[in-house]
Amino acid sequence: MITLHHCPQSRSMRTLWLLHELDVDFRVVVHPFDKSLRRPEYLSLSPAGRVPAIEIEGERMFETGAITEYLCERFSPDRLGRSVSSPDRMAWLVWVHFAETISQHAAALTQQHVILYEDDMRSPVVMKLEAARIAKCYDALEARLSTPVENRDYLLTSGFSAADISVGQAVYMARHFTPLEGHPEVAKWYERITERPAFQASLPGSSERLYGQDFYPAWEA
DSSP, X not given: OEEEEEOTTSTHHHHHHHHHHHTOOEEEEEOXXXXXXXXXXXXXXXXXXXXXXXXXXXXXXXXXXXXXXXHHHHHOTTTTSOOTTSTTHHHHHHHHHHHHHHHHHHHHHHIIIIIOOSGGGOOXXXXXXXXXXXXXHHHHHHHHHTSOOTTOSSSSTTOOOHHHHHHHHHHHHHTTTSOOTTOHHHHHHHHHHHTSHHHHHHSOOTTTOSOSSSOXXXXXX
């Protein structure tokens, strides 16, 4: 049995989606997105006090990319993962970890718009800068998804994988701050992957949402 430590609408949603796609037995421990993640008992699972963390057969893991690699290698090396011998192995690794490039900007904007509770703590300059950086990430995805190859429905030529899960969840978060306008191939890909039942199963309930609204525009200075 795998135990996932999860905060709704955070990076751990990426692991939750993956677990649903893997169709393995797991349970979810939901934590509030607050200082309780700094308690000693949770720090024993994730020393920086972040989600996700997983427990599996007496062992513990943290860091989303590492968890994705391990779970795919163990449970789905050639369906959701790509084995070392696969021609798409290099691209799979690149895009699985590119998700974190997007997520760092979404996290900065989450702090600006949601976590910082006083207006004088927030910076319109940071908001605009980080939103623009997300748009640059969309540019990279648009270029990838526009590559003229047969069956370019997903990030890899060999089909759907955990790379789509990782990047797709990061885009789910990023869309709260930067719309997909001007990135038609990304929009079609995002719609395609978020129709999957496993993505739908990873969404928060109405009472679990971290974000109080679907979109947060940058402030004007």
